[in-house]
Amino acid sequence: MINLKKTSTADMLFRTFNGLFMISFVVITLYPIINTLAISLNDGTDALRGGIYLFPRRFSLKNYITVLQKQNLITGAYITVSRTVLGTLLSVVSNAILAFIVSRKGFLLKKQLSIFWVVTMYVNGGLIPTFLLYKGLGLTNSFGVYVIPGMLSAFNMLVIRTYMNGIPDSLEESAQLDGAGYTTIFLRIIAPLCTPVFATIALFVAVGQWNSWFDAMLFNRMSHDLTTLQYELMKLLSSVTNQSTSIESMKNNSGSVTPTSVRAAATMITMLPIICVYPFLQRYFVTGLTLGGVKE
Amino acid sequence: MRKKRIVSYLFVIALVIVLATGCSKEKSNAKDGGPKEFSAFFAVPGSEINDDNVIQKVIAEKTGVTVKEVWLTGQTAEEAVGTFIAGGEYPDLIDGGNGSKQLYEAGALVALDDYIDKYPNIKAFFTEQQWDALKQDDGKIYWIPQFSNIKGEEKTCTHNGEAFWIQTRVLKWADYPTVRTMDQYFDLIEAYYAANPTMPDGTENIPYTILCDDWRYFCLENAPQFLDGYPNDGACIVDPVTLEVIDYNTTDTAIAYFKKLNEEYKKGIVDPESFTQTYDEYIAKVSTGRVLGMIDQWWDFAYTAGEAIKQAGLDEIGCEYVPLPITISEDIENQWHCSGEELNVASGIAITTDCDDIEAALSFIDALLTQEIHDLRFWGIEGENYFVDDKGEYRRTQEMRDKGTDTSYKAAHTCTYSYFPQYNGTSDDGINANKPEGQGSEFYDGLSDNLKETLAAYDAETYIDMIGVSEPPGPWYPVWSFAGTLTTGTEGGFANTKITEIKHEYLPRVVMAKNFDTAWDEYMNVYEAANPEAFINELQVEVLRRVEEAKKFQ
Numbered sequence: 138m139i140n141l142k143k144t145s146t147a148d149m150l151f152r153t154f155n156g157l158f159m160i161s162f163v164v165i166t167l168y169p170i171i172n173t174l175a176i177s178l179n180d181g182t183d184a185l186r187g188g189i190y191l192f193p194r195r196f197s198l199k200n201y202i203t204v205l206q207k208q209n210l211i212t213g214a215y216i217t218v219s220r221t222v223l224g225t226l227l228s229v230v231s232n233a234i235l236a237f238i239v240s241r242k243g244f245l246l247k248k249q250l251s252i253f254w255v256v257t258m259y260v261n262g263g264l265i266p267t268f269l270l271y272k273g274l275g276l277t278n279s280f281g282v283y284v285i286p287g288m289l290s291a292f293n294m295l296v297i298r299t300y301m302n303g304i305p306d307s308l309e310e311s312a313q314l315d316g317a318g319y320t321t322i323f324l325r326i327i328a329p330l331c332t333p334v335f336a337t338i339a340l341f342v343a344v345g346q347w348n349s350w351f352d353a354m355l356f357n358r359m360s361h362d363l364t365t366l367q368y369e370l371m372k373l374l375s376s377v378t379n380q381s382t383s384i385e386s387m388k389n390n391s392g393s394v395t396p397t398s399v400r401a402a403a404t405m406i407t408m409l410p411i412i413c414v415y416p417f418l419q420r421y422f423v424t425g426l427t428l429g430g431v432k433e
Numbered sequence: 434m435r436k437k438r439i440v441s442y443l444f445v446i447a448l449v450i451v452l453a454t455g456c457s458k459e460k461s462n463a464k465d466g467g468p469k470e471f472s473a474f475f476a477v478p479g480s481e482i483n484d485d486n487v488i489q490k491v492i493a494e495k496t497g498v499t500v501k502e503v504w505l506t507g508q509t510a511e512e513a514v515g516t517f518i519a520g521g522e523y524p525d526l527i528d529g530g531n532g533s534k535q536l537y538e539a540g541a542l543v544a545l546d547d548y549i550d551k552y553p554n555i556k557a558f559f560t561e562q563q564w565d566a567l568k569q570d571d572g573k574i575y576w577i578p579q580f581s582n583i584k585g586e587e588k589t590c591t592h593n594g595e596a597f598w599i600q601t602r603v604l605k606w607a608d609y610p611t612v613r614t615m616d617q618y619f620d621l622i623e624a625y626y627a628a629n630p631t632m633p634d635g636t637e638n639i640p641y642t643i644l645c646d647d648w649r650y651f652c653l654e655n656a657p658q659f660l661d662g663y664p665n666d667g668a669c670i671v672d673p674v675t676l677e678v679i680d681y682n683t684t685d686t687a688i689a690y691f692k693k694l695n696e697e698y699k700k701g702i703v704d705p706e707s708f709t710q711t712y713d714e715y716i717a718k719v720s721t722g723r724v725l726g727m728i729d730q731w732w733d734f735a736y737t738a739g740e741a742i743k744q745a746g747l748d749e750i751g752c753e754y755v756p757l758p759i760t761i762s763e764d765i766e767n768q769w770h771c772s773g774e775e776l777n778v779a780s781g782i783a784i785t786t787d788c789d790d791i792e793a794a795l796s797f798i799d800a801l802l803t804q805e806i807h808d809l810r811f812w813g814i815e816g817e818n819y820f821v822d823d824k825g826e827y828r829r830t831q832e833m834r835d836k837g838t839d840t841s842y843k844a845a846h847t848c849t850y851s852y853f854p855q856y857n858g859t860s861d862d863g864i865n866a867n868k869p870e871g872q873g874s875e876f877y878d879g880l881s882d883n884l885k886e887t888l889a890a891y892d893a894e895t896y897i898d899m900i901g902v903s904e905p906p907g908p909w910y911p912v913w914s915f916a917g918t919l920t921t922g923t924e925g926g927f928a929n930t931k932i933t934e935i936k937h938e939y940l941p942r943v944v945m946a947k948n949f950d951t952a953w954d955e956y957m958n959v960y961e962a963a964n965p966e967a968f969i970n971e972l973q974v975e976v977l978r979r980v981e982e983a984k985k986f987q
Contacts, residue, residue: 180744182720182737182740182741182744183741183744183745185716185717185720185737185738185741186717186720186721186741186745187717187720187721202841203841206841206844207844208481208483208484208485208844209481264516265515265516265519268516268519268520269519269520272520272521277520277522350507351507354506354507354508355516358474358503359472359474359503359524361501368506371506371507372481372504372506375478375504375505375506375507376478376479376480376481376504395737396713397713
């Protein structure tokens with residue numbers, strides 16, 4: 138307020154509009170979450186009538202009880218946590234190693250190999266061939282299917298490579314003069330400098346692993362001890378959603394929880410861990426993601 | 434320092450791998466001496482039974498078998514079946530739903546013909562004629578449809594199918610008039626709406642809404658067959674005397690029906706959101722109790738919106754629905770409710786080639802059909818889920834009823850094995866219904882006062898009494914069980930797909946048109962161009978075939 142005179146009218150206008158814009162932006166992003174929370178805390182049948190905005194109308198914890206009482210949830214949570222931890226670690230490590238190799242100036246086939254990997258970003262075999270391949274590799278009905286196929290991703294690898302390209306060559310050269318081999322250069326010089334990009338990729342992969350349910354359904358459908366958290370929630374949701382044309386499945390679904398309310402409760406439960414992790418990784422985003430932006 | 438960190442990472446990795454693999458190996462040798470476990474997949478969404486389910490355990494003690502059920506999630510039936518076929522591995526038991534034919538064609542199913550005679554309950558589940566209808570083109574039976582089978586006398590209290598529904602408050606306001614035709618129905622709604630434009634709390638009433646979302650547009654399109662006094666063949670009208678298949682989309686009644694909707698739309702009686710609302714929005718709307726009337730199938734709204742109405746106490750002001758026996762003119766006898774069973778031959782429970790003990794699986798299904806286990810499945814445990822009164826009738830207290838709708842109680846306690854063969858109708862004792870929803874006393878006790886009053890005013894005790902019952906018209910019934918299996922591979926199936934698209938596009942236009950006649954003519958031009966005769970001809974062939982088949986058993 139003291140500096141009011143010094144700021145020009147243009148500045149004032151900008152600040153006001155910027156402030157207003159930001160406030161409306163915050164409202165737009167926060168509202169869905171608060172609304173979902175309100176619906177998830179409302180009685181299911183009552184929520185059907187609509188008209189719930191910021192506060193639950195008829196408070197009930199039934200939706201959460203229904204979701205949390207689901208029996209395979211513990212197994213699912215265990216597998217999901219395992220695959221998130223293991224999958225993220227493996228993915229970051231293997232993408233980093235590969236990116237390091239490809240980012241070396243002296244590496245012979247880097248151009249050809251890069252093109253080869255880029256192709257995989259655009260072309261894939263489709264559902265059934267993928268299924269047959271995994272089955273042939275013995276990955277179906279196993280934990281491996283969650284972490285092994287996702288270990289390398291061309292996109293993530295390229296992001297890391299681009300970041301590594303941004304590190305001055307002289308660092309590597311001086312290390313080489315001091316007698317360091319490639320392993321030492323990678324572990325001691327490059328990797329520590331790449332923490333931001335590693336954290337970014339880790340978040341990408343971790344969110345993907347955490348939210349994944351399709352692979353559990355497709356490859357491990359009949360193995361109950363390999364179910365994942367999201368797949369269990371998905372099952373719960375589709376058991377209360379009246380998707381089917383069949384009378385019988387409609388009859389099975391009566392009760393005081395409804396698709397709307399269970400969906401809201403499941404969303405809240407799924408969102409929580411990511412929200413908790415996000416603030417700690419968010420700062421790396423600023424420096425982490427450079428894809429084709431900076432050239433030497 | 435850094436080395437230590439890497440070592441600790443590796444340690445975590447190793448630990449997780451050990452834990453993960455260790456956990457996955459437990460299962461295989463845990464089943465020594467216990468009941469035999471079969472896996473089953475059903476290509477419809479459903480609720481899982483908990484592992485420690487009480488009734489599942491009782492059934493396992495009596496039969497030596499438990500079934501681990503897996504339901505459809507996140508895919509269509511065809512996709513799910515497709516991945517099974519691609520992988521070449523199947524669960525022991527499967528109901529492929531719309532993908533049943535694919536399973537059969539892939540050679541994944543075991544022919545049941547040689548087995549059926551050995552299992553008396555399975556054998557008795559269908560008549561010779563019905564078993565015959567289940568034969569695939571190689572002359573063998575591969576699946577057993579689980580539903581719509583009536584033992585003894587039929588016991589039904591609700592009308593599960595389609596009807597013109599109206600709120601009891603509208604009927605009460607007009608002092609329970611006789612409503613027989615569509616004109617009377619809309620006149621009544623118009624009059625009530627003019628006198629009561631709003632709900633007691635001030636929100637506006639919606640006189641008539643039409644659900645039109647995706648496959649649920651039956652609420653808009655297939656009323657003409659009912660209005661002409663025919664039962665729900667779904668795809669067409671079949672003349673019971675000449676056996677001629679008639680296209681209900683082009684009859685005079687169809688024109689009159691859509692013209693009426695058009696008039697009502699112009700008067701503001703038909704909800705203007707009708708053709709844009711999704712199913713969820715429709716349910717939300719009906720749940721508020723504001724909708725005075727609509728056409729729908731009972732199961733499509735009653736278990737969701739109907740519950741919401743009761744829970745919000747709107748039943749006290751008469752927001753519950755009853756069906757009306759409406760036809761196009763008073764001289765036509767309605768057939769909205771057709772008694773008896775509708776055998777849907779298109780899918781059912783099947784045993785796959787991966788099942789290592791076919792005999793055990795079949796004797797399990799056989800045991801599920803015994804009255805004792807059937808009662809366990811649908812009524813529960815005596816004293817816990819129901820009690821028997823001095824007349825031998827099964828009753829439930831309100832507490833028991835509440836348990837029956839509690840999802841978590843159901844998951845832990847009730848085990849209906851809902852996609853295994855089951856009976857409706859009367860139990861072997863001749864007194865009770867095979868399922869609680871068929872038990873007359875149970876049904877009547879659960880009704881609100883308003884509903885009881887309305888039913889009494891029409892001299893009725895159940896919903897069915899409101900619209901009457903008719904016998905199945907003939908051996909072709911229902912034609913939808915054939916029409917549903919048509920693919921675009923045949924000329925008629927292709928025409929059917931096209932007609933469906935055209936109806937989706939043009940019927941809303943017809944209803945909303947400023948000039949009905951020109952809109953109808955435009956619709957008819959496009960409709961005729963889609964070659965509907967090819968579809969009708971294929972239905973005609975099938976109807977005659979079914980009639981011929983039936984003659985063998987007379």
